Amino acid sequence: MTLAIATVAFTIKLGALSPEGTSYMILANQAKEEFEKLTNKEVKIVWYAGGVMGDEPEMVRKIRIGQLHGGGFTGYGLGVVEPSVRIFELPGLFKSYEEFFYVQSKLEDEIKKRFEEKGFELITFFPIGFVYIFSDRPIQKLEDFNGVKLWVWSGDPLAAEVAKSLQGYAQLVNLAIPDVLTGLQTGMINAFYNLPYGAAALQWANYIKYMIDYPITLSLGGVVVSKKAMEKLKPEYRAELVKLIRDKFKIASKSLVDENTKSVEEFKKKGIKLLSLPEDSPDLKKFLDIFFKIHEKFKGELYPPELYDKLLKIVNEYRKENK
16 A cells, blocks of 8 residues: 655745744744644744744845745844834833733734735734833832943844933943843843843843833734745645634733743742832833833834824723723
């Protein structure tokens, strides 16, 4: 008896910074296995995890020249493809995940169209958590940043601008991510911004005593595939790939959000103090004024003014309906 051997018609090559073994890559590989089974391995997926294909701008470059076909990205990487998606990561914009999902439901089609115009299909984008400031000293107003040596990741223009807004208060120290732990150990820096889960996983949280319990920004993740690669798939395969990735990364998003919540609880047990900023605080208003200056700066640079106006209208609409 002769066994039929499936012929691989096409291999989709995807990159990611997340290492193998993380919940992100476990779910990504589940999507791969289910998709290959569905196509009888006529179409295969290969994930290049752990940054082996380079950082996110490099991965985007490789997609454009055909070395890769797509990948899983942070908001920074998505913004390398289409800057307007960074509008969802503007500082001080969202107060809750519910606000994000409401706005996303209203603007998703427009954002996806912008990616299509660049030759990419934005299969999904989702929250991976809120970013907070951590420090070895209490910070509850702008003046408290005096004497603070704040780490700045200058690779991302939006994150760098948020940090730069504190110039004149904090001392800003540029370091690559692998050097941050050493910087905290030696006292070169004594404050940083990160997701709670990131601060715990990278062991940065071992060197701080306080977390400002007010989200600076919402951090995004997403998956893009080049339109050329998608067009090589049968229409039914294309639809199944989109559905599988959307379903699996919805789970990944929830898992990452939950990890952030768990990390904050662990911080409390370890004695890290959460410092709140009351909604009616004049110091919070100062922070928000700084954030809105950043919003204005990136109008026309990352996103068109009319998209920003539409987003603000939707946010206010949500808040009015959900007082």
